[in-house]
Structure formats: C-alpha cells, structure tokens
Amino acid sequence: MQxxxxxxxxxxxxxxxxxxxxxxxxxxxxxxxxxxSHHSLELHxxxxxxxxxxxxxxxxxxxxxxxxxxxxxxxxxxxxxDPHSPKIYGIRSVLFGGYELYRKEAGNKAxxxxxxxxxxxxxxxxxxxxxxxxxxxxxxxxxxxxLFGPIGITIWAVQMLWIPFFAAGVINGVGHFWGYRSxxxxxxxxxIVGWGLLVGGEELHNNHHAYSASAKLSVRWxxxxxxxxxxxxxxxxxxxxxRKVAPKVRTNPAKDQCxxxxxxxxxxHQYEVMGRFARSLRETANGEVxxxxxxxxxxxxxxxxxxxxxxxxxxxxxxxxxxxxxxxLTQAVQSSAVFQTIYSxxxxxxxxxxxxxxxxxxxxxxxxxxxxxxxxxxxxALRDFSRQLRSYSY
Numbered sequence: 001m002q003x004x005x006x007x008x009x010x011x012x013x014x015x016x017x018x019x020x021x022x023x024x025x026x027x028x029x030x031x032x033x034x035x036x037s038h039h040s041l042e043l044h045x046x047x048x049x050x051x052x053x054x055x056x057x058x059x060x061x062x063x064x065x066x067x068x069x070x071x072x073x074x075x076x077x078x079x080x081x082d083p084h085s086p087k088i089y090g091i092r093s094v095l096f097g098g099y100e101l102y103r104k105e106a107g108n109k110a111x112x113x114x115x116x117x118x119x120x121x122x123x124x125x126x127x128x129x130x131x132x133x134x135x136x137x138x139x140x141x142x143x144x145x146x147l148f149g150p151i152g153i154t155i156w157a158v159q160m161l162w163i164p165f166f167a168a169g170v171i172n173g174v175g176h177f178w179g180y181r182s183x184x185x186x187x188x189x190x191x192i193v194g195w196g197l198l199v200g201g202e203e204l205h206n207n208h209h210a211y212s213a214s215a216k217l218s219v220r221w222x223x224x225x226x227x228x229x230x231x232x233x234x235x236x237x238x239x240x241x242x243r244k245v246a247p248k249v250r251t252n253p254a255k256d257q258c259x260x261x262x263x264x265x266x267x268x269h270q271y272e273v274m275g276r277f278a279r280s281l282r283e284t285a286n287g288e289v290x291x292x293x294x295x296x297x298x299x300x301x302x303x304x305x306x307x308x309x310x311x312x313x314x315x316x317x318x319x320x321x322x323x324x325x326x327x328x329l330t331q332a333v334q335s336s337a338v339f340q341t342i343y344s345x346x347x348x349x350x351x352x353x354x355x356x357x358x359x360x361x362x363x364x365x366x367x368x369x370x371x372x373x374x375x376x377x378x379x380x381a382l383r384d385f386s387r388q389l390r391s392y393s394y
Contacts, residue, residue, distance in 0.1 A: 003149065004145075004146070004147060004148050004149035004152070005146060005147050005148075006147050006148055007149075013148065013151060013155065016148075016155070017155050017158050017159070020058070020155070020159055021158065021159055021162040022197070022198075022200075023054060023058075024054065024055065024058045024059060024159065024162060024163060025162070025163070025166065025167070025198070025199055025200040025202075026200050026227065026230055027051040027054050027055050027058075028055070028059075028061075028066075028163060028167055028200065028202075029199075029200035029201055029202050029227040030043075030051065030200075030227055030230060030231060030234075030240075031043065031048065031051035031052065031055070032051075032055070032061070032063065032066050032067065032070075033070065033202070034215050034227070034231070035048070036063060036066075036067045036118075036119055037066075037067045037070045037071055038212055038213050039118075039213070039243065040213050040214055040215035040242070040243055040244050040245075041215045041231060041240055041241060041242050041243055042240065042241040042243060043234070043239065043240050044238065044239040044240065046239070047234060047239040047240065052120065052125075052129060056128075056129045056133065056136035057136045057137065057139060057140045057143075058136075058137065058140055058159050058160075058163075059137070059160075059163050060133040060134055060136055060137045061133070061163070062106070062129065062130045062133055063119045063120055063125070063129070063130075064112055064116040064119040064120075064121075064130070065106040065112060065116070067115070067116055067119050068111050068112045068114070068115035068116035068119075069083050069084075069102060069105045069106065069111065069115075071115040071116075072105070072111055072114070072115045073085075073172075074209075074212055075115070077186070077187040077189075077209070078176075078187050078188060078320070083101060083102070083104075083105040083111075084098055084101045084102065084105075084168070084172040084173075085176060086172075086173050086176045086177045086188075087176065087188060087320070089101065091173055091174075091177045094168075094169065094172055094173035094176075095169045095170065095173035095174065096169060097169075098164065098165075098167075098168030098169040098172050098173060099164035099168045099169070101168070102164075102168050137160065140156060140159065141153070141156045144156040144159075166198060166199050167199070167202070170192070170199065171192075171199060171202045171203070171205060174190075174192055175189060175190060175192055175202075175203070175205035175206075176188045176189055176190065176205070177190070178190060178192065179191050179192040179193070179203075179205075179206070180194075180206070181206045181275065181278075181315050181316070182206060182207060182210070182219060182220060182272075182275050183206055183207065183209070183210035183271035183272055183274070183275045184271055184274030184275050184277070184278055184314075184315060184316065184317065185206065185209045185210050185271050186317075186319075187209055187320075188316055188320050189205050189206045189208070189209035190205060190206050191203065191204045191205060191206045191207060191223075192204075192205065194218075194220065194222055194223040194224065195222075195223065195224035196224075196226070197226060200226055200227040200230075201217045201218070201224075201225035201226050201227035201228060202217070202227070204217040204218055204219075204223060204225060207219045207223070207246070210246070210271040210272070211246035213244050214244055214245045214246040215228065215231055215242045215243065215244060215245055216228045216231075216242075216245045216246060219246055247268070247269075249265070249269050249272055249392065250265070250392070250393045250394065251388070251391040251392055251393060252391055252393040253391055254391075255390055255391045255392075255393065256390055257368065257390065258364055258367040258368040258371055258389075258390055259364050260360045260361065260364050261392075261393055261394045262364065262367060262389070262390065262392050262393070262394075263352075263360060263363050263364045263367055264360075264394045265392040265393055265394040266352070266353055266367070266389070266392055267353055267354075267355060268394065269392070270350075270353035270354070273349070273353060273389070274346075274349070274350065274353070276385065276388070277314070277346060277349065277385060278314035278315050280381050280382075280384065280385040281314060281342055281379075281381050281382065281385070282311065282314060283381065284338070284342070284379060284380075284381040284382075285307070285310045285311065285314065285339070285342065286307060286311075288336055288338045288339060289303055289306055289307045289310070289332075290303075292335055292336060297335050297336075298331070298335055302328070302331065305324070305325075305328045306328045306329075306331060306332050308325070308328070309321065309324075309325040309326075309328035309329045309332070310328075310329060310332055310339070312325060313325070313329050314346075317350075329343075338379060341377050341379060341382070342379070342382070345370070345373070345374060345377070345382065348370055349370065352366060352367055352370065370386075371386040371387075371389060371390055374386035375387070
C-alpha cells in the first residue's frame with residue numbers, strides 16, 4: 001500500500017498536473033515575458049515574488065537569462081544572432097531542441113550583460129534562485145512524490161518538460177513557422193491559433209512582435225489571451241498595474257486628404273497597415289494569376305508557384321522568400337502590369353511607413369501622391385485601400 005497525502009481518481013491526477021503546469025506558463029507569460037522583459041505591466045512585490053518562487057520550483061529558470069535571451073531575440077530576430085530562429089536553425093531543431101539552444105545562449109555572458117539589465121538582483125536571487133537553480137526542481141520532485149506517491153515522479157517529469165517543449169519549442173519554433181499573420185512585421189512571426197489555454201496567450205506570437213510592449217496579446221475581437229484575463233484579475237485585486245496595451249487604429253471617415261496626422265498614424269501602425277494591404281490585394285492577385293493563365297501568358301505548371309509566392313510576399317515581404325519563390329515573384333512582375341503596380345506601390349508604402357530624413361510635411365505630400373496614384377491605378381482593391389488609408393487619424 002503506497003503512502004501519499006492525496007489519492008484522487010485518475011482524472012484528478014490529470015487535472016492537478018494541468019493546474020500545476022498552467023500556473024507555470026502563467027508565471028512565464030505574466031512575470032518573465034510581459035513584466036520583466038517588456039515592462040508592459042507592474043506587479044505587486046508579493047505577486048512578483050510568488051512567480052519567481054514558483055518558476056524556481058518548477059523550471060529552474062534564472063530570470064536574467066530568460067529575459068536577456070528573449071530581448072536579444074527581438075533585437076536580432078531572424079538573423080544568425082537570433083538565439084532560436086527556425087529560419088536559421090530549422091524548425092525541427094527549434095521545436096525539439098529549443099531548450100538546448102536556450103542553454104547555449106544562457107552561457108553567453110555578453111548576451112546577459114547587454115540584454116539582462118533591470119532584472120531582480122536581490123539577496124535571494126543571487127544566493128538561491130540563480131546560484132542554486134537546480135535545488136528548486138529537486139524540492140518539487142520530493143513534493144510531488146509526497147503528495148501523490150510514485151506517480152508523482154511522472155507528474156514531476158511532465159512539469160519539467162512543459163516549458164522546454166511549449167515555450168522553447170512550440171512558441172519559438174512553430175510561432176515563426178506556421179499560423180496566420182495579422183501584421184506584416186519585419187520577421188516571420190505567426191499566430192499559431194486565435195485562442196489557447198496551454199501556453200497562456202503566447203500563441204498570439206505575431207501580435208506580440210507587432211506590439212511587443214503591449215500587456216495584451218489579443219488584437220482581433222475573436223482572439224482570446226488567457227494571460228490578459230489573469231492580468232485583469234490581478235489588476236482588480238490591486239496586484240498588477242497595466243502600463244501599455246496595443247492601440248487601436250483610429251479613423252475619421254470625413255478625412256479625404258493625407259496630412260501629418262495621417263502619416264503619424266501610418267508610421268505608428270505600419271505593421272497593421274501592411275497587413276491590411278496584404279488582405280486587400282490577395283483576391284486581386286489570385287484573379288490576375290487566373291487571367292494570365294487563361295491568356296496563356298504563363299504555363300499552368302508555373303501558376304501555382306506564382307500564386308503561392310505572391311501570397312507569401314504580401315504576408316511577409318521579399319526578404320523571407322526562398323530563391324524559388326523570388327523567381328516566381330519576379331516572373332509575375334515581368335508578366336503583368338497589375339503585378340508591376342502592386343509591387344512598386346507596396347515597396348513605396350513600406351518606405352513611407354519606415355520614415356526617412358525628409359520632413360513630415362514632405363512625407364505627407366508623398367503619401368497623398370501615393371494615394372492619388374493608387375486610386376487612379378485601375379485596381380479596385382488598391383483604390384479602396386487608399387481611401388481607407390486617407391481616413392487614418394492619430
């Protein structure tokens with residue numbers, strides 16, 4: 001007869017395991033990610049220390065290491081210096097070896113010194129949490145066995161694998177490889193799904209890369225960020241204070257002329273603007289490929305590759321296309337005046353959104369010229385997008 005403090009039914013073990021791992025992922029997304037890495041919210045010292053203590057027990061994560069690696073990911077995203085980019089290392093390496101990539105970067109002192117500023121540096125951090133990070137997970141093992149008996153070893157193993165797989169593997173890997181994009185950011189980040197419970201809202205990865213300082217990761221009305229729900233509850237209890245959330249695009253239907261305010265809004269919401277451009281022109285691009293195919297301007301065997309390349313180009317830009325996709329895009333631009341127009345107008349809009357050394361007045365005039373040419377292009381989707389763009393306000 002085994003001894004344990006708790007003897008639930010089989011489903012009780014499952015629910016308790018999920019509860020333990022869920023507290024861990026909530027600690028990662030609320031404390032490590034939104035509070036420590038991006039300072040998008042403030043936490044009461046008691047709540048902050050609870051998250052630190054729980055992460056020490058269940059993961060052995062050192063706050064400074066995690067924060068530094070994540071910040072470096074944003075600064076060096078999709079480059080050889082990115083600690084865990086599937087574009088550099090491959091999806092399999094990040095998905096199944098994300099923890100090894102994390103440990104490798106955690107040993108880089110330059111990374112910790114450059115990107116780990118502002119993290120906890122009190123007595124308990126220096127002398128226990130960081131110095132003896134393996135002690136916490138050992139204590140957790142004894143607690144699980146005491147509570148559940150021998151099956152506690154299995155529960156502990158699940159706890160130990162949860163963050164390495166879901167955070168280091170799924171979010172860092174799949175979150176830059178598969179899913180949908182609401183924003184055309186300067187990387188390959190994607191939202192895995194519009195809602196999730198297992199990863200605390202972190203599945204909305206593209207939204208986060210678009211507005212990294214936002215405490216709320218959901219943007220569309222149908223997206224659900226459970227981490228944000230917990231933050232709101234903590235706020236009502238006086239345990240958290242939100243500092244920043246992603247702003248909504250404001251429009252003024254009465255505006256029909258681009259001005260400095262329009263420009264400022266577009267610069268601020270550039271990823272949203274390029275996302276809307278992609279969605280607006282998607283069907284026009286598909287229709288143009290069909291027209292070229294019907295007119296026998298392209299071969300049937302090239303049509304599919306061309307359609308895919310253009311769709312991907314609209315979503316992520318030219319920098320992340322493969323050589324084969326770039327060739328298909330080039331062929332499309334050379335084969336069609338419509339694609340020539342879409343291509344040149346997109347490139348010019350990106351340039352405007354990224355600013356330059358010119359004055360706001362000069363850039364506003366260029367934006368007005370862009371809108372006028374878009375409306376005179378003969379492409380209905382481009383005309384409608386331009387009229388919507390004119391209404392942006394700040």
